[in-house]
Amino acid sequence: MDATYDAWTRRAGTLRLDGSHLIDGSAHAGGRTFTVVSPRDGRPLAEVADGGAADVDRAVAAARRAFDVGPWPRLAPAERGRVLTRVADLVEERRADLALTVSLEMGKPITDAFDIELRALIATFRWYGQLADKLTDTSPHTAPDALALVTREPAGVVGAVVPWNFPLTLAGWKIAPALAAGCSVVLKPSERSPLSALHLARIAGEAGLPPGVLNVVNGDGPVAGRALGLHPGVDVLAFTGSTAVGRHYLRYAADSNLKRVWLELGGKSPNIILPDAPDLETAAATAAWGIFFNQGEMCTAPSRLLVHSSIAERVTEAVVERARSLRVGDPLDPSTEMGALAGEEHLDRVLGHVHAALDAGARLRTGGERTLAETGGTYLRPTVFDRVDPDSALARDEVFGPVLSVLPFDDLDEAVALANATDYGLAAGLWTSDLSTAHRVARALRAGTVWVNCYEEGDLTVPFGGMKQSGNGRDKSAHALEKYTELKTTWIRL
Known part of the structure; x- marks a missing residue:
């Protein structure tokens, strides 16, 4: 990539920014829209579908079907890993456009977006792609007339809510381990930075991710985020953002199906x-x-x-x-x-x-x-x-x-x-x-x-995560898979 000011500004003029929801592998325009404004110059970037409870319902239903009857959780882990690795390859090919989208959405210097944010995203999908078939179950030693199996199984439908400051890195930290575990995902990006997340999800579909496995619903926290947090079809909710909003997701879980909620919150380091x-x-x-x-x-x-x-x-x-x-x-x-x-x-x-x-x-x-x-x-x-x-x-x-x-x-x-x-x-x-x-x-x-x-x-x-009011659970490393899996014990009398 010709890393000059003129080259980046010319490329910005050619970007095609699609603000539709991505549900069950297809674009959904929805009814209402909101405008994404670039902090670079205060100019509008795109009109984006503004999701509500009905859009979240459709996305969760698609993710539910993909998990309950679709091929993704039933694929051999090595096959899932190959798809995630292919995502990393395609992101590498589209690296300049993704970095440019991030820079325009949230004001990050293009050098940091290209060299740091996109490097982290590519590494995340590649790392979990390589890890997918290296997880093992256990068989504890028990009495001689019994066989005990402890298996780690995908948790189900994951709702992921991510902020605008590292819109792709933090999305990758949630999506990649969840997909490696065999889960399906509904992602709600920040209303300030939905365009890069939508681009990533479309790339994942091109890489071979089946329809419904990764869905993206745009919208703000009090409407779309709340609907996702309260939805009884969501098994796990992973959130990165402020401590104040994290409290809302704990309440949503308590008021709905007691879904597990994993929080990476604020800091004063x-x-x-x-x-x-x-x-x-x-x-x-x-x-x-x-x-x-x-x-x-x-x-x-x-x-x-x-x-x-x-x-x-x-x-x-x-x-x-x-x-x-x-x-x-x-x-x-x-x-x-x-x-x-x-x-x-x-x-x-x-x-x-x-x-x-x-x-x-x-x-x-x-x-x-x-x-x-x-x-x-x-x-x-x-x-x-x-x-x-x-x-x-x-x-x-x-x-x-x-x-x-x-x-x-x-x-x-x-x-x-x-x-x-x-x-x-x-x-x-x-x-x-x-x-x-x-x-x-x-x-x-x-x-x-x-x-x-x-x-x-x-x-x-x-692993990465916090103590006290900075949250719970961990992103990155093999420990992240603990958030998106359930332990099952099978006891067999011989």
Whole structure:
């Protein structure tokens, strides 16, 4: 792909964006529509079918048929794996158009969409395709006159609800293991980013996925999401999004069929830098990269920089310098380092956090204001606060934007206490040269992932998920299959 600004903008003009639901292998226009607006320039991208309860009913019925009488759960696991691998191959072929769609939908820089988001999606389908036929059942040793079998069977129809910040990566983390297990899926993407998910589902059909195995219903959470959460034909609900919305899905399960609900929710991740960090420049640069990557619109974003008092000003100044030099601009420009926030409503919400922090007495070191407003897009300058009260909203609430809080500490016990002083427990970072400190602090931190001397690293072999109000269950790795399977015991008298 010719990775130039002109090439990407020309290609954007040729994209064919279909906003129809995809149900039982066919496009369904539905009745009502809504407009997807690009945060890049505030212009409409496409009219998209606005799903309601009737559309969800049709999609769940199709998924139910595909699971109850269709071929997918009855295929040999190796056959399912080959289809998933074929999905990965076709995504690789359509990589540029998928990356471009993501960039236009939610403002992600095209370089990040192409190099990171699509790479993750391809790897996810390939990894679960290769894993599909390598799962084993067990036969525990019992009495000599009996045979016990413990089998892992597909759970049924999976409802998957995913957000807009990584619309394809997070969809892949739900869809691929569910399909590998033999389930059928109804996906509800965010109303901000449905177009890339629809494109992915059509690709899956081309790869050989039978009709009804993967369905996509567009719409907002209070209508389409609620209908999916309450639907008695859904056996498992997997959700990534805010903690507030996650509570709704637990209620929907309680009010319907007690479906299992797996939640990957918000975060307020601490990033602890100790004076003996292997390289303070690398630690500071990574802290800046982590909070400003993807416009800070990440549940794992290291939004709380906990730094020892003896090095606090040195590290903070390095982060501020990096924030000021960061290139904010058009997502389709390959030189852009930080793109647009995901729409006017979200930009206003993030600015509300900035204004509240100023009112609470935090010191603004850089940023905190809208930029490039003349483009029609929703851009914010990278923002750094210090002198942040640990009990303030800025230190405790998820901002979901490029806003960093710097909190100094004097000793390790204080650092751990500050790190754990949050309702969330998704991720954390630690920078130290001492092996004992690394192990002791990693054990003390209440987080699903702890990165030591790095941040946002890993691969599909390791699970991802949170503790406390950051959710339950795990995406990625073989552990993800636990969400989409049921254990059955068969006891045979010999």
